[in-house]
Amino acid sequence: MSVLVYTEINKGQVKKSSLECVNYAAHIAKQLNLPVVALVNNTSGAPLTDIGNAGASKILQANNQAALSDNAIASELIENAAKSENAKVIIFAFDTSGKAIAPRAAAKLKAGLVAGAIDYPVINGTSFEIKKNVFSGKASAVYTILSEVKVISLLPNSFKTVLASNSAQIVDFNPSLTTPLRIKIKEIKSNDSGETAPLPEAELVVSAGRGLKGPENWGIIEELAKSLGATTACSRPVADMHWRPHHEHVGQTGLAIRPNLYIAIGISGAIQHLAGVNGSKTIVVINNDKEAPFFKSADYGIVGDAFSIVPKLIEEIKKFKANQN
Amino acid sequence: MKILVAISNVPDTTSKIQFTENDTKFNSAGVTYIINPYDEWYALVRALELKETGAATQVTILHVGLTDSEATIRKGLALGADDAVRVDADSSDAFFVAEQIANYAKTNNYELIMLGKETINYNGSSVGAAVAGLLDYPFISLATKLDANGKTLTFEQDVDGGSQIIECDLPLVVSAAKGMAEQRIPNMRGIMAARTKPLTIVAPTAAQALTSIKSFSLNPGRTTCKMITEDNIAELVTLLHIEAKVI
Numbered sequence: 001m002s003v004l005v006y007t008e009i010n011k012g013q014v015k016k017s018s019l020e021c022v023n024y025a026a027h028i029a030k031q032l033n034l035p036v037v038a039l040v041n042n043t044s045g046a047p048l049t050d051i052g053n054a055g056a057s058k059i060l061q062a063n064n065q066a067a068l069s070d071n072a073i074a075s076e077l078i079e080n081a082a083k084s085e086n087a088k089v090i091i092f093a094f095d096t097s098g099k100a101i102a103p104r105a106a107a108k109l110k111a112g113l114v115a116g117a118i119d120y121p122v123i124n125g126t127s128f129e130i131k132k133n134v135f136s137g138k139a140s141a142v143y144t145i146l147s148e149v150k151v152i153s154l155l156p157n158s159f160k161t162v163l164a165s166n167s168a169q170i171v172d173f174n175p176s177l178t179t180p181l182r183i184k185i186k187e188i189k190s191n192d193s194g195e196t197a198p199l200p201e202a203e204l205v206v207s208a209g210r211g212l213k214g215p216e217n218w219g220i221i222e223e224l225a226k227s228l229g230a231t232t233a234c235s236r237p238v239a240d241m242h243w244r245p246h247h248e249h250v251g252q253t254g255l256a257i258r259p260n261l262y263i264a265i266g267i268s269g270a271i272q273h274l275a276g277v278n279g280s281k282t283i284v285v286i287n288n289d290k291e292a293p294f295f296k297s298a299d300y301g302i303v304g305d306a307f308s309i310v311p312k313l314i315e316e317i318k319k320f321k322a323n324q325n
Numbered sequence: 326m327k328i329l330v331a332i333s334n335v336p337d338t339t340s341k342i343q344f345t346e347n348d349t350k351f352n353s354a355g356v357t358y359i360i361n362p363y364d365e366w367y368a369l370v371r372a373l374e375l376k377e378t379g380a381a382t383q384v385t386i387l388h389v390g391l392t393d394s395e396a397t398i399r400k401g402l403a404l405g406a407d408d409a410v411r412v413d414a415d416s417s418d419a420f421f422v423a424e425q426i427a428n429y430a431k432t433n434n435y436e437l438i439m440l441g442k443e444t445i446n447y448n449g450s451s452v453g454a455a456v457a458g459l460l461d462y463p464f465i466s467l468a469t470k471l472d473a474n475g476k477t478l479t480f481e482q483d484v485d486g487g488s489q490i491i492e493c494d495l496p497l498v499v500s501a502a503k504g505m506a507e508q509r510i511p512n513m514r515g516i517m518a519a520r521t522k523p524l525t526i527v528a529p530t531a532a533q534a535l536t537s538i539k540s541f542s543l544n545p546g547r548t549t550c551k552m553i554t555e556d557n558i559a560e561l562v563t564l565l566h567i568e569a570k571v572i
């Protein structure tokens with residue numbers, strides 16, 4: 001028996017959200033007195049030491065190019081691992097690929113899934129109670145999983161990753177699969193500058209709204225983000241008007257994120273916007289209207305003109321960074 | 326090509342979220358229900374466009390839920406769906422709902438199953454992939470574009486760090502994200518026609534719920550916002566470092 005965790009490689013490294021999942025799996029495994037087995041489709045031959053350091057004792061290493069393009073094949077790989085390792089609990093990240101794969105694997109295994117867990121399960125015998133956000137972050141619900149095998153996908157950034165020295169045994173895992181490759185990738189369009197973390201994983205986010213008046217004014221937003229090492233985001237109308245690319249759109253109908261720091265500049269704080277950002281640890285709001293609703297959902301606020309405040313903030317951040325070094 | 330669009334009935338985005346019966350049930354008193362925006366704006370509207378261009382022959386909406394969702398279903402018909410089906414069952418568990426959709430799609434030969442990327446009440450993003458798994462169909466997640474060329478469909482989809490263009494043959498399941506289509510407002514003719522379009526009620530297929538909700542709680546809001554004046558921005562940086570410990 002085991003706790004199985006599905007991990008992924010991005011740009012030659014184990015994904016941060018995957019390491020969070022290995023930690024999470026280790027926490028559960030300890031309570032159940034079971035080993036943590038990680039499955040990784042390591043087509044690029046990336047170093048896997050961190051998976052061990054995060055708490056796995058065994059790593060099943062697959063080399064399956066097709067599973068990278070077709071989630072049905074990735075799912076079959078996981079179903080195989082779940083069976084061969086007699087997994088009682090299976091952990092995924094609630095990220096782009098986890099959302100595509102976990103429900104499929106769970107349905108195939110007839111196992112109940114809690115998608116987007118924000119805390120450790122409360123385990124009592126065979127009963128698992130797991131908390132997740134509902135109503136777009138306005139509330140949370142405690143779910144009970146009724147099946148014998150439990151599947152949980154963990155909301156990224158819910159826990160800080162802790163690595164300790166621990167080595168895992170690596171075993172090649174290439175079972176024969178029956179699912180044909182049906183999804184053909186024609187073209188990949190990257191919007192990854194390589195400089196900052198992708199928005200779903202970012203710990204620091206600088207976001208701006210219609211208050212910035214036009215795309216030509218984003219220079220100060222980018223500069224502020226750069227001074228902090230933050231990723232940029234925006235409100236929906238800004239993406240709709242093509243001032244910013246749509247992958248930056250956060251909120252109810254865009255990405256839901258939960259960085260450590262969210263700085264909202266010239267964003268009114270509509271309920272649909274808040275739905276995507278209210279899980280952030282700390283929120284700073286800069287708005288020239290002291291009645292802007294966002295101040296009611298912020299930790300720190302500055303009332304004033306973004307065009308004069310942001311350059312001053314950049315100055316101060318730069319001073320702070322210089323003192324840190 | 327017959328398209329089945331699965332729609333969910335959700336509280337309007339501005340609804341006050343409250344719970345009853347000892348925090349075990351959502352309090353729907355005074356709440357306006359709508360079609361889940363992702364199901365409507367993106368999946369359903371794109372399905373209707375495919376019919377208008379001749380790529381699809383029929384657009385059916387399917388809803389798993391109880392009698393109180395009739396207004397939501399009629400709205401989908403008013404937007405232009407040809408007919409509707411309601412599977413008469415409570416829709417609390419994603420797996421149970423997926424079984425219903427998969428079963429209906431299979432028995433009635435739908436080749437393209439479309440739904441939104443998530444619902445705005447339970448935010449699980451689970452049903453589409455589960456339906457695809459139950460039917461052994463491919464699953465295209467987070468599609469922002471969909472074009473049909475005979476049996477081959479082309480998609481653009483969001484992936485980590487960007488997007489990609491992919492191709493897949495029918496049958497398949499796709500979850501729709503922002504960009505796939507633009508929101509439409511039903512016109513008077515559509516609303517009138519919706520009244521007489523077929524709405525079939527079918528009994529659920531046997532399936533077990535694999536999860537249940539034990540209790541709800543409201544997430545605590547932020548209580549105080551510390552205001553900082555424009556001439557004292559260094560203070561903000563200090564607070565973020567010392568107090569919030571985020572930089």
Ligand SMILES: Cc1cc2nc3c(=O)[nH]c(=O)nc-3n(C[C@H](O)[C@H](O)[C@H](O)COP(=O)(O)OP(=O)(O)OC[C@H]3O[C@@H](n4cnc5c(N)ncnc54)[C@H](O)[C@@H]3O)c2cc1C
Nearest residue numbers: 209210211235236251252253266267268270272288289306
């Ligand atoms: C179903 C539905 C889903 C939605 N989903 C989303 C979503 O996912 N994400 C989202 O963001 N929105 C969403 N919306 C839209 C949302 O309701 C708001 O309209 C939107 O968030 C407003 O964007 P904004 O704050 O950038 O613009 P505005 O509301 O126009 O606010 C601009 C703000 O900038 C301030 N400002 C102006 N000039 C300055 C200046 N010089 N300096 C400082 N501040 C200034 C103003 O005081 C104002 O508060 C959705 C709406 C609906 C109905």
